[in-house]
Amino acid sequence: MKKIVLFFTALLASLGAFSTVRTVSSNPATLGQFSTIQEAIDASANSDTVYVYGSPNTYDAFTIADKKITVIGPGWAPDKNLPLQAIVNGAIIRNSPAGGSPDGSELHGLVFTSTVRVSTLAVGGDLPINNIRLVRCQFNGSVNWDLASSGFLIEGCIFYNSLNFSGGATYQNFLFQNNMFFFSACCISFQINGLTNSVNVRFDHNLFYSSNNNGGGTISLFVTNCRFLTFSNNIFNQVNAGLNVSLSTFNNNITNNISLNSANATSNATPWLVNSNVDGGGNVANQSPLMVDQTAINGNNNSPLLNFTIATGPANNSGSDGKDMGLLFDATGSLNWGNSRNSRLPRIFSMNITTPTVTPGGNLSVTVDARKSN
Numbered sequence: 001m002k003k004i005v006l007f008f009t010a011l012l013a014s015l016g017a018f019s020t021v022r023t024v025s026s027n028p029a030t031l032g033q034f035s036t037i038q039e040a041i042d043a044s045a046n047s048d049t050v051y052v053y054g055s056p057n058t059y060d061a062f063t064i065a066d067k068k069i070t071v072i073g074p075g076w077a078p079d080k081n082l083p084l085q086a087i088v089n090g091a092i093i094r095n096s097p098a099g100g101s102p103d104g105s106e107l108h109g110l111v112f113t114s115t116v117r118v119s120t121l122a123v124g125g126d127l128p129i130n131n132i133r134l135v136r137c138q139f140n141g142s143v144n145w146d147l148a149s150s151g152f153l154i155e156g157c158i159f160y161n162s163l164n165f166s167g168g169a170t171y172q173n174f175l176f177q178n179n180m181f182f183f184s185a186c187c188i189s190f191q192i193n194g195l196t197n198s199v200n201v202r203f204d205h206n207l208f209y210s211s212n213n214n215g216g217g218t219i220s221l222f223v224t225n226c227r228f229l230t231f232s233n234n235i236f237n238q239v240n241a242g243l244n245v246s247l248s249t250f251n252n253n254i255t256n257n258i259s260l261n262s263a264n265a266t267s268n269a270t271p272w273l274v275n276s277n278v279d280g281g282g283n284v285a286n287q288s289p290l291m292v293d294q295t296a297i298n299g300n301n302n303s304p305l306l307n308f309t310i311a312t313g314p315a316n317n318s319g320s321d322g323k324d325m326g327l328l329f330d331a332t333g334s335l336n337w338g339n340s341r342n343s344r345l346p347r348i349f350s351m352n353i354t355t356p357t358v359t360p361g362g363n364l365s366v367t368v369d370a371r372k373s374n
Contacts, residue, residue, distance in 0.1 A: 019047045027084070029304055037062040037088065042067055046100075052110065052347075054084025055266075061114065065121075066242060073109035076138035076158055076339040077305060090114035090141060093129060096121040106133040109343035114141040119148060125257025136340050138304075142314035144170065154179060156340035158304050165194030167224060173198035178328045178335050182302040185212040185219055191239075196228040202230040205319070205335075207308060207326050209237035211300040217363035220244055226294030231271075232280075233319040234325040235289050251319040253279030257298055258286045282320060289315035289326060308337060334374045344374065 022040040034040040037059050039213045040050045046067045049265030052059065054074045062071070088110050091103050093335030094117075107116075116139060118129050131151040134143075136157040146170040161180045165171060183191050191208070195201060212219045219241040222235070229248040231241070236255045250272035258268040269286040272279040288294055288312030293306040308327045310316050315325035323330075326338040334344065358364050 019049055020044065021049045021051060022052065023051045024059075025053040026056060026057040026059055027053060028176065030055070033174040036060055036253075037138075041071070044069055047104075052086040052088075054078060054082070054086050057245075058113065059088045060137045061088065063091070063092040064100065064102045064105050065092075065094050065096050065338075066098055068102060069102040070106040071108070072343055072345060073111070074107075075340075075342040076111050077135055077214075077292060079342055081195070083113045087113060089112045091131060092119055094119045094121055095129065101127075101129070102132075103130045106135065107137055107327065108133075108135045109137065109345075111138040111142055115144060117139065117144045117146060119146040120146075125242055136343060137247060143149060145169070149174075153177070154289070157183075158336075159191070163192045163193075165196075167194045167196045170197040170199065171195060171201055174198075174201040176203045178337060178340065179206045180327065181206060181221075182210045183210050183219075184302075185210055185333070191221050192226065192229070193223040193312060195222075195229060198226070198228040201228070202232065203234055204230075204324075205233045205326065205328050206237050207235045208241065208299055210239050211237075211302070212238045225344075233321070233323070233325050234273070235291075235315065237289070240268045240271070240276045242268065243272060246275035247276065249278040249280050250283055252282035252318060252325060254284040254289050254315050254325050255286050256288050256313065262357050274355070283316065284325075286312045287314045291315075291326070304319070305341070331373070335374065339374055 022034060022044060023032040024034045024037050026035055026039045032053055037050060037052055041062055041064060044050060049070045049072065052071060076085065077083065092113060093105055095101055120127055128148045128150060130149060134154045134157055136156040140160050142161045142164055144164045146166055148171065150172045152174045155177045157179045159179060181191060197345050208221055210219050219239050220354050221239045221241045222244040224244060226245050227247045229245065231248065233249045235252045236253065238257045263300045271277060272283050289310055291297060291308050292312055296306055309329055310326065312323045317324060319325050328335040329338060332337050
């Protein structure tokens with residue numbers, strides 16, 4: 001017990017060495033310094049960190065404006081005895097006429113039920129917002145980039161809605177890595193749009209799939225003219241990744257469950273062969289990647305806790321880096337989908353009182369099981 005306390009004390013000390021850490025809880029059973037995320041952000045200075053406890057109550061939307069703030073929740077499916085999520089009704093990251101910048105802000109381990117927006121209220125035009133990290137979050141609403149941006153890392157996240165970019169803006173140095181994208185054919189006609197002016201925008205080791213049981217022939221992953229993208233080591237299951245994508249490079253990707261009985265049959269199965277795209281090699285057309293839960297995936301199951309590992313078949317060890325196509329399951333480091341459900345912070349998995357009765361002045365024995373997810 002003493003070692004665990006010392007461990008968490010050292011962790012908090014290292015994180016707070018150059019900044020202040022504030023805690024938020026909307027659950028009366030859990031004590032936090034603040035009851036809303038916005039109150040904690042307003043009280044914070046540049047480079048401060050806000051920890052958000054899991055709660056049965058939804059948190060109000062919050063805005064990060066003009067300062068670098070990191071907001072950390074427990075994860076989209078915390079692996080612990082009381083797996084409460086930090087569910088948030090949307091967020092805005094922006095600058096304003098007051099000056100300052102949210103550049104370098106981070107969102108970790110949060111579940112958003114409404115739109116997350118990267119925006120601006122700056123006088124004199126849109127000022128780019130740069131170097132934002134979205135890590136191990138779940139987005140049930142759309143994610144909107146309203147202005148030019150650079151240096152975004154989107155990793156270990158789940159997307160159930162559209163990603164919207166402003167068609168007139170330039171987006172550069174974006175990395176979408178180890179994310180799950182699922183959309184329902186009944187409700188969303190596209191997943192990603194507006195990436196017309198792209199510089200070094202890369203989708204690497206992601207899983208894209210839809211609820212289209214009949215194959216992905218008519219469901220387009222992209223809309224409008226998305227250009228100059230790089231796709232490597234992705235699985236496109238029941239989606240068309242070629243329609244509305246041009247002048248882009250594909251290497252070591254696999255398409256699956258694609259309908260060939262349509263006007264877009266070629267772009268459905270082989271997006272690297274249409275619209276002046278570039279076949280960088282290693283691509284596999286219309287074959288099952290043979291994920292462990294492939295049947296459930298083909299059958300519209302959108303749970304992020306399915307077994308997406310690949311034991312054999314064309315996607316096994318076939319990535320450009322020698323790893324499996326699709327989601328990463330690295331045994332060490334942070335790029336392990338099995339860890340993506342949790343925040344990167346160590347967590348208390350369980351805590352049990354082992355002395356049911358204590359005499360006055362006696363000792364209370366507590367057993368704590370603490371775990372980490374890199």
